[in-house]
Amino acid sequence: MRDTAATSAQPAMIVMSIWCSSLSLSSRSLAIALVICVTLVYFSYSFNACLLASISRSLQQSNLRNLLALTSSPRNETNNAANSSSSNSSSSRNSSSTTGAPPAQTVTSSLDGAPKYQLLRQQGLRPSRHLPDTLIIGVKKSGTRALLEFIRLHPDVRAAGSEVHFFDRHYQRGLRWYRHHMPYTIEGQITMEKTPSYFVTKEVPQRVYHMNPATKLLIVVRDPVTRAISDYTQAASKKADMKLFEQLAFVNGSYSVVDTNWGPVKIGVYARYLERWLLYFPLSQLLFISGERLIMDPAYEIGRVQDFLGLKRVVTEKHFYFNATKGFPCLFKSEARSTPHCLGKTKGRNHPHIDPGAIERLREFYRPFNNKFYQLTGINFAWP
Numbered sequence: 001m002r003d004t005a006a007t008s009a010q011p012a013m014i015v016m017s018i019w020c021s022s023l024s025l026s027s028r029s030l031a032i033a034l035v036i037c038v039t040l041v042y043f044s045y046s047f048n049a050c051l052l053a054s055i056s057r058s059l060q061q062s063n064l065r066n067l068l069a070l071t072s073s074p075r076n077e078t079n080n081a082a083n084s085s086s087s088n089s090s091s092s093r094n095s096s097s098t099t100g101a102p103p104a105q106t107v108t109s110s111l112d113g114a115p116k117y118q119l120l121r122q123q124g125l126r127p128s129r130h131l132p133d134t135l136i137i138g139v140k141k142s143g144t145r146a147l148l149e150f151i152r153l154h155p156d157v158r159a160a161g162s163e164v165h166f167f168d169r170h171y172q173r174g175l176r177w178y179r180h181h182m183p184y185t186i187e188g189q190i191t192m193e194k195t196p197s198y199f200v201t202k203e204v205p206q207r208v209y210h211m212n213p214a215t216k217l218l219i220v221v222r223d224p225v226t227r228a229i230s231d232y233t234q235a236a237s238k239k240a241d242m243k244l245f246e247q248l249a250f251v252n253g254s255y256s257v258v259d260t261n262w263g264p265v266k267i268g269v270y271a272r273y274l275e276r277w278l279l280y281f282p283l284s285q286l287l288f289i290s291g292e293r294l295i296m297d298p299a300y301e302i303g304r305v306q307d308f309l310g311l312k313r314v315v316t317e318k319h320f321y322f323n324a325t326k327g328f329p330c331l332f333k334s335e336a337r338s339t340p341h342c343l344g345k346t347k348g349r350n351h352p353h354i355d356p357g358a359i360e361r362l363r364e365f366y367r368p369f370n371n372k373f374y375q376l377t378g379i380n381f382a383w384p
């Protein structure tokens with residue numbers, strides 16, 4: 001680098017000396033000319049050296065970012081998050097309460113074995129934990145796991161591996177506890193977490209607002225009738241003597257009165273929950289993702305998510321293929337695995353047969369709530 005700078009300064013020097021020698025100057029003029037000459041050489045050298053150093057630094061940083069994204073394993077980091085001791089220092093980004101730069105000792109002890117972190121430290125880039133900038137708040141059984149797995153393919157998105165349930169179950173543990181469940185990130189990366197029960201839990205909008213009113217919220221929604229059946233299917237898979245769906249969704253065994261206290265039915269009244277969120281967050285901070293479209297055209301929905309988060313469109317149709325056996329889009333590779341794979345077997349279960357009369361009655365029940373939801377969001381999801 002130095003050689004290059006010096007070489008580029010040589011022509012200026014040569015020109016100056018020719019100019020100087022070609023004139024018969026007094027020794028005073030000669031001294032002035034020499035000073036100008038030396039100054040010119042000095043500035044020319046410094047400029048070139050700075051330019052080259054800056055180009056080299058940006059190249060190194062971009063390579064490191066790619067390296068971190070390519071080599072990171074979300075599962076390992078979730079474990080690290082659970083195991084490492086609490087941090088108290090803070091650095092840049094939102095505010096001191098939202099940052100989690102761990103003391104050098106903590107990073108060294110928990111991550112020493114990872115070459116990527118050693119490399120990052122050598123370059124002066126210290127990975128740290130941050131409170132999430134973006135949350136996937138729901139809706140349960142609408143495709144929240146698929147959304148998270150798809151968006152985290154982006155090198156600038158890092159996500160907590162499992163549902164943290166901070167705002168609904170562990171709020172009393174405090175933000176420091178929450179931050180320690182977040183993955184390590186470097187500057188410019190988005191921290192994300194998904195817990196679908198946030199959408200329907202009364203206290204959560206206010207709590208998220210208090211953490212950071214600029215938090216971006218992603219909400220996957222699906223036809224509430226199929227969502228209810230999916231929810232029931234999951235519950236039934238864990239309980240052998242579960243009553244039939246039709247017995248649980250209606251009061252008194254007839255289809256006349258829908259049981260709105262039954263969880264799988266209640267959660268589908270999206271407008272009711274959305275109104276609570278809108279008391280704290282403007283619509284512009286919320287992005288609604290169609291669960292149906294996430295299955296039919298994942299690249300389209302992920303494109304919208306990347307735009308909303310201000311990310312370059314890196315995740316595209318090239319990342320997905322349709323697996324006919326599974327009946328769902330799957331990934332060619334991901335952060336965790338470099339071979340083609342689908343979501344686990346708890347995603348995309350076979351649903352039991354439900355009496356069409358019960359389905360029709362539920363559709364009728366949801367219609368006014370769906371219309372209200374379309375009105376609030378400005379999107380017609382066209383659920384039947």
Ligand SMILES: Nc1ncnc2c1ncn2[C@@H]1O[C@H](COP(=O)(O)OS(=O)(=O)O)[C@@H](OP(=O)(O)O)[C@H]1O
Nearest residue numbers: 140141142143144145146230328329343347348349
């Ligand atoms: N690519 C892909 N693979 C598998 N499954 C997919 C996919 N995209 C969306 N879905 C739908 O996601 C439904 C599960 O939703 P969630 O991930 O939100 O469930 S959970 O709330 O986290 O339990 C799941 O519901 P079920 O079909 O009832 O199992 C799927 O319909």
